[in-house]
Amino acid sequence: MKMFVLAMMDALKRLFANKGARMTMVVSILIYACLYPQPYRGEVVRDVPIVAVDQDGSTASREFLRRIHNSDSVDIIATVDGLPVAEAMFFDRQAYGVVIVPPSFEHDLLKGQNAPVAVYGDGGYFLIYGAFVAAANNAAQSLGAEIRQQRLTFAGLDTDAAQTLISPINQTSVALFNPQGGFGSYVVPAAFVLILQQTLLMGIAIMHAGQPARPGIQRVATPAAYILLYLVWIVVTQLALPAIYGIPWIGNLWTLFAVAVPFLIAVNAMGFALTHLIRNRESVVFFLVVQGMPLFFIAGVAWPMESIPWWIAWAAHIVPSTSAIDAFLRVDQMGASVQDVLPTIRLQLALAVGYWCIAYVLHDRQFPKGQGNHLKSADTQAP
Numbered sequence: 001m002k003m004f005v006l007a008m009m010d011a012l013k014r015l016f017a018n019k020g021a022r023m024t025m026v027v028s029i030l031i032y033a034c035l036y037p038q039p040y041r042g043e044v045v046r047d048v049p050i051v052a053v054d055q056d057g058s059t060a061s062r063e064f065l066r067r068i069h070n071s072d073s074v075d076i077i078a079t080v081d082g083l084p085v086a087e088a089m090f091f092d093r094q095a096y097g098v099v100i101v102p103p104s105f106e107h108d109l110l111k112g113q114n115a116p117v118a119v120y121g122d123g124g125y126f127l128i129y130g131a132f133v134a135a136a137n138n139a140a141q142s143l144g145a146e147i148r149q150q151r152l153t154f155a156g157l158d159t160d161a162a163q164t165l166i167s168p169i170n171q172t173s174v175a176l177f178n179p180q181g182g183f184g185s186y187v188v189p190a191a192f193v194l195i196l197q198q199t200l201l202m203g204i205a206i207m208h209a210g211q212p213a214r215p216g217i218q219r220v221a222t223p224a225a226y227i228l229l230y231l232v233w234i235v236v237t238q239l240a241l242p243a244i245y246g247i248p249w250i251g252n253l254w255t256l257f258a259v260a261v262p263f264l265i266a267v268n269a270m271g272f273a274l275t276h277l278i279r280n281r282e283s284v285v286f287f288l289v290v291q292g293m294p295l296f297f298i299a300g301v302a303w304p305m306e307s308i309p310w311w312i313a314w315a316a317h318i319v320p321s322t323s324a325i326d327a328f329l330r331v332d333q334m335g336a337s338v339q340d341v342l343p344t345i346r347l348q349l350a351l352a353v354g355y356w357c358i359a360y361v362l363h364d365r366q367f368p369k370g371q372g373n374h375l376k377s378a379d380t381q382a383p
Contacts, residue, residue: 011218012225024206029237032192045128047073050075053080060105064101064143119132190301194295204272205288209279209281212366254338258338258345272356323344
């Protein structure tokens with residue numbers, strides 16, 4: 001056991017002595033941890049500046065605009081008389097949307113006719129546009145419901161009966177696992193699973209591409225050292241960062257490690273298989289950089305897995321991060337037990353066995369017996 005621990009310490013020492021590996025497996029993760037969560041600190045879009053063009057100037061139009069302004073996501077910074085002024089503010093980026101109330105707005109409502117309202121937003125910013133349109137729709141629906149209730153009441157219908165006729169079903173929405181309704185709660189932990197995978201794969205490529213396996217116990221101690229290091233990064237990215245940025249975390253620590261350890265074993269196995277499949281470390285790193293964004297999209301976080309072609313979704317599971325991201329989110333955000341994520345754990349272990357077998361076969365073909373005992377010194381040099 002002592003020899004194994006010493007071999008692990010030697011592997012970590014060689015890692016920190018290699019500038020490229022150190023920058024990839026240590027420094028880059030610290031930079032990601034500091035910078036990546038920053039855009040998501042707000043969680044949801046709030047106080048989007050918009051301009052109102054009130055061509056009616058009536059009590060009803062002012063009430064409609066007041067309801068839009070009272071929304072948490074929208075802030076009416078100015079109410080102008082003409083469209084040219086609103087357009088100028090929009091193109092000067094003083095506002096990201098324009099709502100126009102036509103001259104006959106109140107008149108149409110009093111006559112029982114539809115009262116159209118024009119809403120224009122910047123579609124180039126989807127989150128901002130969605131928040132603006134949602135605020136306008138909610139204001140229109142709430143005002144419309146009150147007007148319909150008043151009409152039914154004036155027609156002689158009881159107030160409660162009128163309310164029931166307008167809204168026969170009362171809906172209460174409770175966000176169980178994402179109370180803020182934002183992106184940071186699941187995007188940040190999910191993205192870091194992929195970041196840890198890619199940096200670990202790149203670090204293995206820098207350290208071992210084109211190199212024979214280290215002799216004796218070091219052949220096992222080296223990947224064990226990488227797993228130990230990345231368990232620290234699991235704690236930082238899945239526990240410390242959520243605590244720092246206020247991201248809800250209701251998981252169990254041991255369940256988290258039950259997912260993390262098989263995941264890191266599978267990533268290690270994949271990394272060593274790639275180093276023997278693509279023998280030049282620069283080529284391996286380039287391959288991994290190119291694959292980063294597609295892997296994030298096919299993981300089912302940025303885009304629903306159900307909307308991905310079945311053959312792509314099936315093929316994506318040969319990459320450890322695809323199933324691991326879902327398992328980490330289940331543990332972190334939904335409090336999943338080991339039993340809930342057991343299929344993912346089994347898949348990660350199966351991937352680990354498969355990739356280790358591939359790495360072993362490719363290594364023996366690349367370095368026949370007797371040639372793998374002479375280690376090159378390149379693994380301790382800066383790339």
